């Protein structure tokens with residue numbers, strides 16, 4: 584099996600090209616690929632599938648066609664899996680790395696194009712090298728909820744980015760928090776689990792964020808989480824739009840909040856490629 588390894592602000596992925604849509608991805612294969620000792624090691628897997636060969640992508644494109652002609656142009660479907668093998672709707676850093684892979688491998692021209700994700704069609708923009716920007720859609724704020732870390736409870740904003748987030752702005756320094764275990768959360772609000780972001784405001788339109796991701800544990804960055812964090816910080820500052828810098832353990836992301844949209848910009852790099860023989864249980 585051919586693979587490429589890449590990361591976006593150290594949120595890392597195993598990329599699996601699947602040009603004829605023949606690759607099966609049982610959870611056991613994904614967890615083995617993502618295993619940092621027994622496998623390649625990653626926070627998730629990105630399967631690269633031609634949209635026209637994927638029934639799932641076809642359904643998404645049909646559903647989206649009402650939103651405009653652009654969606655029909657998407658050539659590639661990003662099949663994203665978390666490190667535990669679970670399927671997620673969307674991955675912002677993954678999509679930036681996915682786009683970088685398409686351009687670097689000659690499957691897409693530098694510039695702008697669309698990619699199908701389970702959360703819908705997403706527009707990406709990138710040059711032959713450098714940062715990648717993703718149009719992340721409109722963040723949907725669905726009220727407030729709580730998360731617990733140890734005995735401490737944090738209040739946060741429920742933000743739907745296609746996938747579920749709870750973004751908690753706090754005065755407790757996030758650098759000192761123990762995010763090794765899944766934070767407690769309200770299963771009535773998040774029946775399918777949640778990605779939990781903890782953040783401190785550290786300047787004008789600048790936050791420091793750590794995240795515990797559903798299905799992957801603590802990661803060094805989360806793109807959808809960075810947008811959710813910017814939305815929470817903006818609301819607290821009485822703002823709705825503008826550009827926010829989100830410092831994550833793996834680097835810096837820029838989030839631009841618009842009236843009905845959001846953009847995520849940051850680095851996306853490919854670091855290795857090779858052949859792997861699946862020998863998972």
Ligand SMILES: N[C@@H](CCC[C@H](N)C(=O)O)C(=O)O
Nearest residue numbers: 671674675676746805806807
């Ligand atoms: N790291 C991703 C989010 C990946 C999916 C998430 N763990 C979920 O289950 O919703 C990002 O960069 O957005």
